[in-house]
Amino acid sequence: MKxxxxxxxxxxxxxxxxxxxxxLEAAYKSAxxxxxxxxxxxxxxxxxxxxxxxxxxxxxxxxxLFNAGKGSVxxxxxxxxxxxxIMDGKTLMAGAVSGIRNLKHPxxxxxxxxxxxxxxxxxxxxxxxxxxxxxxxxxxxxxxxVQHRYDQLLVAREEGQIxxxxxxxxxxxxxxxxxxxxxxxxxxxxxxxxxxxxTNKRWGRVGDSPIIGAGTYANNATCAISCTGHGEYFIRxxxxxxxxxxxxxxxxxxxxxxxxxxxxxxxxxxGEGGLIAIDAAGNxxxxxxxxxxxxxxxxxxxxxxxxxxKD
Amino acid sequence: MKxxxxxxxxxxxxxxxxxxxxxLEAAYKSAxxxxxxxxxxxxxxxxxxxxxxxxxxxxxxxxxLFNAGKGSVxxxxxxxxxxxxIMDGKTLMAGAVSGIRNLKHPxxxxxxxxxxxxxxxxxxxxxxxxxxxxxxxxxxxxxxxVQHRYDQLLVAREEGQIxxxxxxxxxxxxxxxxxxxxxxxxxxxxxxxxxxxxTNKRWGRVGDSPIIGAGTYANNATCAISCTGHGEYFIRxxxxxxxxxxxxxxxxxxxxxxxxxxxxxxxxxxGEGGLIAIDAAGNxxxxxxxxxxxxxxxxxxxxxxxxxxKD
Numbered sequence: 001m002k003x004x005x006x007x008x009x010x011x012x013x014x015x016x017x018x019x020x021x022x023x024l025e026a027a028y029k030s031a032x033x034x035x036x037x038x039x040x041x042x043x044x045x046x047x048x049x050x051x052x053x054x055x056x057x058x059x060x061x062x063x064x065l066f067n068a069g070k071g072s073v074x075x076x077x078x079x080x081x082x083x084x085x086i087m088d089g090k091t092l093m094a095g096a097v098s099g100i101r102n103l104k105h106p107x108x109x110x111x112x113x114x115x116x117x118x119x120x121x122x123x124x125x126x127x128x129x130x131x132x133x134x135x136x137x138x139x140x141x142x143x144x145x146v147q148h149r150y151d152q153l154l155v156a157r158e159e160g161q162i163x164x165x166x167x168x169x170x171x172x173x174x175x176x177x178x179x180x181x182x183x184x185x186x187x188x189x190x191x192x193x194x195x196x197x198x199t200n201k202r203w204g205r206v207g208d209s210p211i212i213g214a215g216t217y218a219n220n221a222t223c224a225i226s227c228t229g230h231g232e233y234f235i236r237x238x239x240x241x242x243x244x245x246x247x248x249x250x251x252x253x254x255x256x257x258x259x260x261x262x263x264x265x266x267x268x269x270x271g272e273g274g275l276i277a278i279d280a281a282g283n284x285x286x287x288x289x290x291x292x293x294x295x296x297x298x299x300x301x302x303x304x305x306x307x308x309x310k311d
Numbered sequence: 312m313k314x315x316x317x318x319x320x321x322x323x324x325x326x327x328x329x330x331x332x333x334x335l336e337a338a339y340k341s342a343x344x345x346x347x348x349x350x351x352x353x354x355x356x357x358x359x360x361x362x363x364x365x366x367x368x369x370x371x372x373x374x375x376l377f378n379a380g381k382g383s384v385x386x387x388x389x390x391x392x393x394x395x396x397i398m399d400g401k402t403l404m405a406g407a408v409s410g411i412r413n414l415k416h417p418x419x420x421x422x423x424x425x426x427x428x429x430x431x432x433x434x435x436x437x438x439x440x441x442x443x444x445x446x447x448x449x450x451x452x453x454x455x456x457v458q459h460r461y462d463q464l465l466v467a468r469e470e471g472q473i474x475x476x477x478x479x480x481x482x483x484x485x486x487x488x489x490x491x492x493x494x495x496x497x498x499x500x501x502x503x504x505x506x507x508x509x510t511n512k513r514w515g516r517v518g519d520s521p522i523i524g525a526g527t528y529a530n531n532a533t534c535a536i537s538c539t540g541h542g543e544y545f546i547r548x549x550x551x552x553x554x555x556x557x558x559x560x561x562x563x564x565x566x567x568x569x570x571x572x573x574x575x576x577x578x579x580x581x582g583e584g585g586l587i588a589i590d591a592a593g594n595x596x597x598x599x600x601x602x603x604x605x606x607x608x609x610x611x612x613x614x615x616x617x618x619x620x621k622d
Contacts (some may be wrong), residue, residue, distance in 0.1 A: 087547075092547050092548075092580065093547070094546065094547050098409075098434060098517075099434055099435060099437075099515075117514070118543065119514070119516045119543055120542075120543045120546045120547060121516070121517040121518075121522075121546065122514045122515050122516055122517070123409060123410055123434055123435060123515035123516075123517050124410060124434065124435045124515045125515065126410075126513060126514040126515025126516070127514055127515050129513070129514055130513075130514040202437060202440070202441075203428070203430070203433045203437040203438055203440055203441040204410075204433050204434035204435045204436065204437025204438050205430045205432070205433055205434075205437070206409075206432040206433070206434050207432075211432075211522055211523070211524070212522070212525070212546050212547060212549065213522070213524045213525060213546075213549035213552060214523070214524060217549070231431075232429065232430055232431045235405065235431045235432065235523050235524075236398075236403050236404070236405050236431060236523060237403075238523065238524035238528070238549065238552040241524060241549040241552055241553075241556075242552075242556070245552075245553070245556035245557075245560055246560060249556055249557060249560035249561040250560040250561070269403065
């Protein structure tokens, strides 16, 4: 039996035991478990890594707990502008979208851009036109209305801040993003990321999630990566491809490369966050330099692991 | 006297001697000469690499010959959507814009985003709002109307093609972009890129130019890079950062790294185009795997070099 494996994340940040109620903690664990199980099932049945990560991300895009799809944060104008990306480690094909509105599943659009267009990155209303051509499902603003997200906007507006996911008084700072990486039984790896970006974001700000090489990257020869964190630092550090290059050009292991990029280089620059990474041997790393990261992993023949805090 | 140096490009593609009239060739050479001289003058007077490349790119954005600023190609809707990026090799700070309309100098917006916002990448109308806040100069559609660009759109529309810069019957294929890299007497390097993208482009397509790590990258420790070519391949290959990583992690020279990325890896993937690169020692490389690339370089104490064709 060939090995397969999958890992997912639901964002990183100042996530502490004291900051989460037992009910909320249980809800996150249940959501992570549900999301990884759908991907794991696809892999167990011999499905592709691309399909597994797409379904895992799609499920998280349905869940209000995560800053992606339905649970996306509000921007400055009280709208939702979402970004997503996907990359196939076998072919180095990639698809990404930025600033898409009212689309239920940005990850499906990223996949369609990769598979059905000659392009890698489509943006804003143009990307919406392409999504309509592809027959993807849109939803009205009400679908994306989540009360606690709206409260975050009101607070952020009042404080004149652009905040990452949410910072309400007494609440934790979080970098809301979801992502998945997987290895399938055919030996191929892939990565996907989806996000609503920053609460109260203005000026069409785009983070690292839809930037191939920064927030998302996959190459069978090295690794598949999905990042979550303060996007600007992840873009400037070309985080995902940096891990890949440390493996390819310096011969480092996945673990060594992840440690250098997340725990040393990003920390030095001041970039808070983390990533999930997988290689073609099925190794998985989920490093983060913040207080916590919603994460889960499952390897063929092994137990499901779910983590939130540092330890 | 400390060394300084600058290199610029005005796009790559199927540019052949038989395809250019003597008059057009002279016009390109004159434009390249003018653009590099303004940057060279800033460097000679002890100015910063960032200011030198900004001015060189700004001048090319004024020139109808180049697919950037005024000379930007028309998109599918008969509008101009421009992308630009800049990066500072000293601080690893970066700024970029995608899908900006009616702005005379996208490179100035990229620089303002780097210096005056907390963000790296702003897009579309949101980016325009920020540009207005910064007091940058806008121009009506008429300013951007260039007859031969419009003719290219009509042909492309008729043929149902999305074309890179221009392909008119009997005309050459070109990847229209402008860019500059420089080393200043303070030992700092920087890179900037600006483009109008692809003629007849739809769906808010974004190429590699505004993607830090793909079309633009700078790091004093390795190199400063500005790319021009078939953007989708440059994004998937994370071209600019790949050159940097080959230097940093494999110890290759600028020339060796450029050769591997442009002449081997990109060629293998089918990615046509080239780049200009500089390192902190003042070495300059301008490799391209297409028929030609509009390019120029000038090092302190050396003669100006201007090139168009392969040899």
